[in-house]
Amino acid sequence: xxxxAHAKDIEIGLADGPSVAVAxxxxxxxxxxxxxxxxxxxYSPSRTSVRVRVGRDGRSPFVAVADEGPGVAADERxxxxxxxxxxxxxxxxxxxxxxxxxxxxxxxxxxxIGFDAGKGGVGLVVTVTFASSDGEARRSEGDAARVDA
Numbered sequence: 001x002x003x004x005a006h007a008k009d010i011e012i013g014l015a016d017g018p019s020v021a022v023a024x025x026x027x028x029x030x031x032x033x034x035x036x037x038x039x040x041x042x043y044s045p046s047r048t049s050v051r052v053r054v055g056r057d058g059r060s061p062f063v064a065v066a067d068e069g070p071g072v073a074a075d076e077r078x079x080x081x082x083x084x085x086x087x088x089x090x091x092x093x094x095x096x097x098x099x100x101x102x103x104x105x106x107x108x109x110x111x112x113i114g115f116d117a118g119k120g121g122v123g124l125v126v127t128v129t130f131a132s133s134d135g136e137a138r139r140s141e142g143d144a145a146r147v148d149a
């Protein structure tokens with residue numbers, strides 16, 4: 001995604017945070033993260049930033065991707081993640097499948113995906129929260145994926 005970000009002078013950063021491990025398919029989790037960052041870059045204006053943060057909310061690991069794009073109105077957010085759904089007036093190319101793929105991968109890993117306004121109401125924050133990684137969650141087949149911040 002670096003070439004697309006570079007072309008728009010968008011900085012992609014990983015916030016400092018703890019190491020977080022979740023059970024699951026590392027390849028699919030990589031697709032999930034790539035789709036979230038790709039959307040953030042695609043819909044952000046030039047000379048802004050995209051921030052990725054990993055951490056824990058209590059015992060639940062999460063990854064959050066925040067952009068400085070136009071954001072999404074609260075009444076439109078429940079539609080995000082539906083196949084082929086595109087917001088009216090969006091100029092960025094795409095098919096409306098990126099978030100639906102991310103949502104399905106999250107579901108396969110007993111995770112939930114949430115959409116919120118960014119800091120100060122600017123942009124969009126997409127957060128994927130996984131079930132507790134201490135053995136309570138149903139384990140997905142495949143290798144554990146690890147994200148170090």
